[in-house]
Amino acid sequence: MPWISRGARVVTTRWPRRADQYADRFPATVSPTSAFASPEMAEVCPTGAIRVDDDQVRVDRGRCILCGRCVRHFPRHFRFTPGSEIARLARDALVVPELDKTDGAVRAVRDELSARTRALRRSVHIRHIDVGSDGADEWEVLALLNPIYDVHRLGIFFTASPRHADILLVTGVGTRGMREPLARTLDALPRPCVVIAAGTDAISGGLVHPTYATHGGIADLVPVDVWVPGSPPTPFSLLHGILLAIGRMSS
Amino acid sequence: MIGSHTTIETYDVLSWRKEICARVGAGRRFAGLFATVDDPVVRLSALVTADCDIDVLDTTVPLEVSQYPSLASVLPSAAWYEREIHDTTGLVPVGHPRLDPLVLPLPGDARRPMPGSKTPAPSVDLDESTIPPRVLGHGIFTIPHGPVRSGVFESVEYLVETPGEDIPYVGIRVYAKHRGIEKRFEGLTTQEGVLLAERVEGVASVAHALAFSHAVEKLADITPPPRAQYWRVILAELERIANHLDVAMKCADAAGLAVAVARFGYHKENILRLVGAVTGSRFGRGIVVPGGLAREIAVEPGELATRLTEIIGHVRADVELLMSTSSFLDRLRTTGPLDPTLARVHGALGPVGRASGLDDDARWFRPYDGYAKLPPLPAPSSAVGDALARLQMRWAEIWNAAELIRRAADVLEEIRSEVLCTDVADCGGRAVGWAEAPQGEVLYAVECEDGRIRRCKPRSASFHNLVLFHDVFRGDIFTDFPFIEASFGLSIAGAAG
Ligand code: SF4
Secondary structure, eight states, X not given: OOOSSXXXXXXXXXXXXXXXXXXXXXXXXXXXXXXXXXHHHHXXXXXXXEEEETTEEEEETTTXXXXXXXXXXXXXXXXXXXXXXXXXXXXXXXXXXXXXXXXXXXXXXXXXXXXXXXXXXXXXXXXXXESSOOSHHHHHHHHTTSTTTOGGGGTEEEOSOGGGOSEEEEESSOBGGGHHHHHHHHHHSOSSOEEEEESHHHHHOTTTOSSTTXXXXXXXXXXXXXXXXXXXXXXXXXXXXXXXXXXXXXX | OOOSSOOEEEOOHHHHHHHHHHHHHTTOOEEEXXXXXXXXXXXXXXEEEETTEEEEEEEEEETTTOEEEOSTTTOGGGHHHHHHHHHHHOOEEETOSOOOOSSOOOOTTSOOOOTTOSSOOOOOOOOGGGSOOOOOOTTOOEEEEOSSOSSSOOOOEEEEEOOSSSSOEEEEEOGGGOOOHHHHTTTOBHHHHXXXXXXXXXXXXXXXXXXXXXXXXXXXXXXXXXXXXXXXXHHHHHHHHHHHHHHHHHHHHHTTOHHHHHHHHHHHHHHHHHHHHHHSSTTOTTOEETTEESSOOSSOHHHHHHHHHHHHHHHHHHHHHHTTOHXXXXXXXXXXXXXXXXXXXXXXXXXXXXXXXXXXXXXXXSOOGGGGTSOOOOOOOOSOOSHHHHHHHHHHHHHHHHHHHHHHHHHHHHOOOOOOBOOOOOOOEEEEEEEEETTEEEEEEEEEETTEEEEEEEEOHHHHHHGGGGGOOOSOXXXXXXXXXXXXXXOHHHHHO
């Protein structure tokens, strides 16, 4: 096979040890830029991600599908925000600006997770399961294996067998038809293990939920440890979520 | 050029069936069938190609009668559509060859979602015991592939029933990831609906957003500004390149060519990054809306063309290598052949159909947006129909896509107007919009009332083509399966609904 030293040289990212321009600049989230709040803001959002209360507007990134409507209608009050480190260890921590109460709670969660995953620091095996994605999420998960991200360099491997997995990476809205296959798969994982909700659909159901065939995300079906927003979540955000899960990065 | 409205004709049930068959007999293509519950009747709408258009042929069945003579009994390509309609409405097509549940296995007495009905659909509990096992005789063994797959795949179950014969039967079960997404459209505004359309089949977000927008633009009787029309071509062609590279990657993976997988994964990543640079989303989401484009494009057309040319140059070098790897070609050649006659009778879509002798391509047969003004650039079709022909079709389409993008970029350099979007007034009525997705033709039948969606039926090429899996297994099913699946390049989300 003459597949040696062909074509353009691939530059594998060194993130997170070194900064990566693409990771830092990609507009992976939307944020309010001021406290100014008006009820019309909530109305432009198709998923209810914008909350207007107490004269403070907040974006729940766990609901945001990055459609940009808020940015278009209120350019002075919302903007796409660069940066991929957007995974969080608590559902509430996806709300920006942060709710005051989340700080202590997140610390407790992090300590517990850290104790649970102490054995996994060096190498970790991931089992992926689709419970009702739109198909794009799988592309982004698979991208982690392409030579630009090359997650093997970080000791991260995907495994076909749930019995050898430490992490269950779940994509999709949580269809009623996948409830039992999801439960069976999680049961097959050895303990301790970590569950990652990958993408806005898996976190909250996104725009797809509610329908007669969906749950609003996977949180009612399995205990979630790490939340990675995005519609779909980008490879860097997924990687951030994985490293967060095993205590090799902070949020 | 897309007609300014959709032709809708209404028939009684028997003449409806006759008329559809007559048109198909005269060389038209049966493109889909769906039901709309409009108490006290169910309206059945068949989609049939016309000159530069898609016509709608309607009939109605009273809910209390709830049955009608099956279309599939005389037109096999309607089989999956009637199963889906049975699942969602309970309507029985009498004489259907095999009316098993497809997207929603429900007990007989369950309330069904009733698309189009104003009554909210109750949550469903699937009951797999409603799917009868297929019994072929002694020596049958079934090996379930799924729904949870080994590897990073969408969930789907392939039940391989191998009676030790040359031609095994492959049962296809997509219901586990049925999201009920078309019911979710009902009540949304058209500006919200387009965002949902992007999520029907996420790897073809742009094509779905286009097909949906085209339907709405017909209802509102507007044309997007020229700048938006040419950018739409660019976005759609970038999406095509990314999808075809994904297929290449998966074919190489099936053959265990790790370096080739890495190379094509790398090229695909570069295309997604380019889409991201242009639109802010790696899948080109949130940009195509009814009326044009939602926001300014972040890259100059000339710069985009330059960056693309560089990526395509690297792709070409790797394609040459891959296509001179004889062990790889041997695995694809004669594998999963789709017979050209079957392809024509079924109306196989996209590269799958074009690799089996069909030439239909919505971009050139029913042109829209910038395609209507650019000189046609169809990839030559092939009559071989095996996995290799399907892969070769995708290479040809990648080269043409790159050329189309260059031409569109050239035109864009000359367009002075900055306008990207035309206002869409609240509209009503019914229309069909389409686009040629990487998987093939996507149709959206949209019905609106005062700017809100009353019924929306997306019909993906994945849904229409997936049933062909039944007919392409000839050799050793276990070694061929990954090549066949990869070379079809379908999306389960798009098929399961
Ligand atoms: S980007 Fe869209 S989904 Fe996200 S907060 Fe803004 S309006 Fe809501």
